[in-house]
Amino acid sequence: MTDISDRQQLNYIAAQAADARLNLELETEGMTLNIGPQHPATHGTLRIVAKLDGEQVIAADPVMGYMHRGYEKLTEVRTYPQVTTLINRIDWLGSFANEVPFILAAEQLMEVEAPPRAQWIRTILFEMSRIANVVLFLGDMAVQVGAVTPVFFAFRDREHILNQIEAATGGRFHPNFDRIGGLKDDLPAGWVAETKQVMKKMRGFCDEIETLVMGNEIFQTRTRGIGVIPADIGLQYGLSGANIRGSGVDWDVRRDNPNGLVYDQVDWKVWTHPDGDSFSRFWVRLQEVREATKIVDQLLDTIPAGPIMAKVPRIIKVPAGEAYVETENPLGVMGYYVISKGDLVPYRVKIRSASFNNMSITPWLLKGVYVPDIVTILGSLYFILGDIDR
């Protein structure tokens, strides 16, 4: 793996030497390029200060905090059921998935287990929020290389998923559906059959994107071999989700530590790609959407009957203790380290969000790339600003 990074470095040194000769003749000097915070290619209010040498980036420094809401502080003055409302807004494209690890951590402290039906529905909605989230990435990635059409397909087909989430939970974007010990409500009548239809549509969307985008020559030249992350570097920076699986690391929390979700009940596969470049991250995410539709389909077939809430007290007091639960969210591993002192409110909640770690590699990754590639690399890392700034 290390030879890839060496190659990147050698390329950079060679290019720099060539530029240095040119600079000597033309007397040019480095410049600073400010990308964002309101640049259309930056997925929110992220600002990147890039020092350039010609067309190449010498140093890139992401500046965050334009959307910092201080959720870790706010959780300290909210009761446990109120916290889910807040944390819904961390990764706003896959909101339901944000609630689950926190609820699981609280359940672990309270030694409560949700009944099987609730676990099934949780897993189904979890995967559906993954589809809703990643589908947008698939369309958006094409925009980064200049193709506008796929993003409209993505918005069109994501709507089917959002409709189903809304039908079940009442909220399109922020369901706030998870409760300690189970779920707020049962599924509405006819939902299972409708969702199956939607899953079929989503598989069609994946095929559409595959034929439309992946074979495209421009897309390939803009993403293949660009933004290569060797596996050992990715692990050091704590990358997760498709970003680390795109570097050939076979690790998925869903399979390896499903705690509380029922991924061990279904037949599915973790996809990896050995290349570690922008293309491989795109490819892995596309496969993940396909797998997610299969998971949802199987779970819909086997969903057990029974209650959706375990017996929990009306006023929830979580016993003193500490629990860390992480799940494989659409953007990567998300975990909550909940410290309770036996109160109605958590004493401290450390939110380990996926995008924060995923973005922390950018100063390393953007070194030596060309300016147009910044956009595709950032696109392929796929972050949500709320997930970085929290």
Added chain:
Amino acid sequence: MSSTDTPTEETDAEETDATATDTGREAMLEQLTGELGDSLVGSHLEPGIDLTVRVAADAWADTAAFLKTGMGFAYFNFVSAIDWLPSPFGRDMDSQVDISLEGSEPKETEEMTWGLAGGETRFQVFARVNDIVNHRAVTIKADVPEDSLTVPSWVGVYAGANWHEREAWEMFGISFEGHPGLRHIYLPGEFEGNPMRKDFPLLARRVKPWPGIVDVEAMPGDDDEADADGEDAS
């Protein structure tokens, strides 16, 4: 560390069922104890769930290095900090649900208590690393010395600790020795204070209490005190 906290696992009162033995995590703890010796000042093993160890502050970075190279914990998860000081703002920092249940009288200042694996100082840094091959993970804690508020940086071991330590520095005011550049990550450069400390007031909550169960707007005139607070705060 010459405390009474010996490097043995604290067996919890509720040893429930057959999961009470956890050979994998016990082996991990044994290996860490063997390597760190006296630097490992406390541990807590929750069978089948998690392992937490507490190390001396000066062994903070060495522990990371050993975990990474000696035990295969190649995956860096996070670094953060905890402030164990009971909030001096008492109950009105809490939800109004609390007040309606337990009365709004000011409570006695509580004693400082610590979580898993114990503690001795107000601030603790804690971190988590994973072994993605064998699907193991461990939480590491360290007491931050009260006088210097400094612990060794992890950046040399796990490059990804950079941003996490900047965040902990900004939010808790803990310095990391050997960090390449501790500067603000979220807050504007001229921001004063460390917001995640327990004695940093959440102004929004001071000015206007969270409505909680009953959402009642105070009428003008009957909350002079709240108004005065608001002016003080601004």
